[in-house]
Amino acid sequence: MSITMKFLFLFVACFVLAAYADDVVIKVGNLKYDPQTVDVKNGDTLVFTWLSDGSQHDVIQSDSKGSCTASTKLTSLKTEIKSSGTWNYTVTEAANTKMWYFCSVASHCESGMYGTINVVSDDDIPSTATGGSV
Numbered sequence: 240m241s242i243t244m245k246f247l248f249l250f251v252a253c254f255v256l257a258a259y260a261d262d263v264v265i266k267v268g269n270l271k272y273d274p275q276t277v278d279v280k281n282g283d284t285l286v287f288t289w290l291s292d293g294s295q296h297d298v299i300q301s302d303s304k305g306s307c308t309a310s311t312k313l314t315s316l317k318t319e320i321k322s323s324g325t326w327n328y329t330v331t332e333a334a335n336t337k338m339w340y341f342c343s344v345a346s347h348c349e350s351g352m353y354g355t356i357n358v359v360s361d362d363d364i365p366s367t368a369t370g371g372s373v
């Protein structure tokens with residue numbers, strides 16, 4: 240391989256690695272999750288980021304969109320009730336999986352504090368659609 244080819248190969252290899260797993264920030268606060276719906280892929284990390292809005296919130300998986308009832312399935316998409324900081328969920332689900340979650344505090348969910356996670360395949364996401372690279 241020529242030097243140029245080697246550099247080209249390294250460049251492409253770095254790009255592929257960088258594109259593989261992304262951090263996707265979801266803001267938690269002000270009676271909503273922002274963005275409410277995210278498209279992610281297996282290996283991405285959801286960084287739930289509490290806005291310290293003076294209120295407490297959690298993230299609890301449900302079984303359908305907009306549901307305010309905890310999922311009946313065993314799940315690791317479940318946090319404590321807190322008012323600041325972050326909580327990370329690494330997506331291990333396969334493509335074409337949908338997950339839903341809500342805030343179980345007071346009537347936050349009824350006020351619209353719920354969200355959807357669409358797990359899609361690599362090809363469905365332009366690399367610019369998600370947050371920073373790991």
Ligand SMILES: *[C@@H]1O[C@H](CO)[C@@H](O)[C@H](O)[C@H]1NC(C)=O
Pocket residue numbers: 262286325326327
């Ligand atoms: C979650 O990930 C972010 C970004 O990588 C990091 O800054 C933060 O400390 C992590 N939070 C936890 C609770 O591990």
